[in-house]
Amino acid sequence: MPELSPIDKAKFAAAKRAAEFVEDGMRVGLGTGSTAAWLVRCLGELVREDGLRITGVPTSSRTAQLARDAGITVVSLDEARWLDMTIDGADEFDGRLNLIKGGGGALLQEKIVATASDQMIVIADISKQVETLGAFPLPVEVIPFGWQTTKVLVEETLIGLDVLGRECGVRMAGDAPYVTDEGNYILDLHLHRIGNARQLSLVLNQIPGVVENGLFIDICDILVIGQADGRVAVR
Ligand code: 5RP
Numbered sequence: 656m657p658e659l660s661p662i663d664k665a666k667f668a669a670a671k672r673a674a675e676f677v678e679d680g681m682r683v684g685l686g687t688g689s690t691a692a693w694l695v696r697c698l699g700e701l702v703r704e705d706g707l708r709i710t711g712v713p714t715s716s717r718t719a720q721l722a723r724d725a726g727i728t729v730v731s732l733d734e735a736r737w738l739d740m741t742i743d744g745a746d747e748f749d750g751r752l753n754l755i756k757g758g759g760g761a762l763l764q765e766k767i768v769a770t771a772s773d774q775m776i777v778i779a780d781i782s783k784q785v786e787t788l789g790a791f792p793l794p795v796e797v798i799p800f801g802w803q804t805t806k807v808l809v810e811e812t813l814i815g816l817d818v819l820g821r822e823c824g825v826r827m828a829g830d831a832p833y834v835t836d837e838g839n840y841i842l843d844l845h846l847h848r849i850g851n852a853r854q855l856s857l858v859l860n861q862i863p864g865v866v867e868n869g870l871f872i873d874i875c876d877i878l879v880i881g882q883a884d885g886r887v888a889v890r
Contacts (some may be wrong), residue, residue: 746791
C-alpha cells in the first residue's frame, strides 16, 4: 500500500477506532465518503479475518458496492428496519456534536439511516472541527421539478435568518446538475456562519421543493476524531 497522506492517516485512525464499537451480530449503517470508506475497509477486514458477523445498511450506491467488495453482507434499511448503530463521516462538526453533511451528495439516505439507529458515531479528521457551523457550504437536496423556483424560495427564506452569506448554487457534475441516488438535485448554500442551525434546518424543510438539508442536529451521539499522527479522541 502506498504511503498515506496526513489527512488519510487521520481518517484511517478515526475509522479504525470506530470499528471497535461494532460487535458481533450488529446491524450497522455504513456512511458515505472517504472517511466512511476507511470504516468499510476496516469492517471488511474484521469480517474476513476475524469472523465478525454484521449486516450493513449502506447510505449510497457507492458505499453498497464498496461494502460488498469488502465481504460485508448488505441489506436495505427496509430489510433491517432498525439499526444498532450508524458510523459516518461529516463535513463539519461543532462542540455540541451538530454536523454539516452531504458534501458527498448522500445526505438524504445518511439522515434516514442515522435516524433509524440507536446510535450515530461520526468519524472525522480534526480539520472538520469548527466553532460555528457554516464555513462548509450547506447542501440542500431538492426535487428537480421546479428547482429554480425552489432555489429562489430558499434564497428568500434566508433573508432575516442568522446567517452571514446567502449565495446559493446548484451542484454540477460536468455540464448538468449533479443527480443524487434518489434522482434529486443539490443546492449548496454558502452561508459562512449559521447562527441558529436548528431554526435554519426546520425552516428549509418547510419549503415544498426541499427534500432534506445537510444539518444533523441532535443526531450524532459519539464523535471519533483522528489526527495524522494516529492519535484519536472520542467525545
Ligand atoms: C457524504 C457526506 C460525507 O460524510 C462528508 O462529505 C465527509 O466526507 P469525507 O469523509 O470524504 O471527508 O456527508 O454525503
